[in-house]
Amino acid sequence: MAKIPEHLLYTEEHEFVHKMDADDEVEIGITDWAQSELGDVVYVDLPAVGSKFGKMEPFGTIEAVKAVSELYCPIAGEVIEVNGALENDPSLVNKDPYGAGWMIRLRVRKPSELKELLGPEEYASHVGH
Secondary structure (H helix, E strand, O other), rough: OOOOOOOOOOOOOEEEEEEEEOOEOOOOOEEEHHHHHOOOOEEEOOOOOOOEEOOOEEEEEEOOOEEEEEEEOOOEEEEEEOOHHHHHHHOOOHHHOOOOOEEEEEEEOOOOHHHHEOOOOHHHHOOOO
């Protein structure tokens, strides 16, 4: 059964959002459920720092043995950091999706959009847990 941490927010497309200490910063990656469905991740294409995205715009791609999938930005914002460790070891997404496998950190443009994301119970229901 996939891990669905209580302190995170989620999208129906299987991204997670972790609110950071600064009110306008979040960390984004894919959920444990998503990485298990994809299988072994072999490549992650992430944007450059300074890139700006609207809500649910693709911000990159993830390539696994089974498929290539787009990654969607759960909320509007500007990329302030990219997880460079994924370039050398994309399997971190499989090993630790909510920790070492995070993908981007974003400065949030519209904090109200956080209220539109799924809570852990809603996400669990969405994936059939």
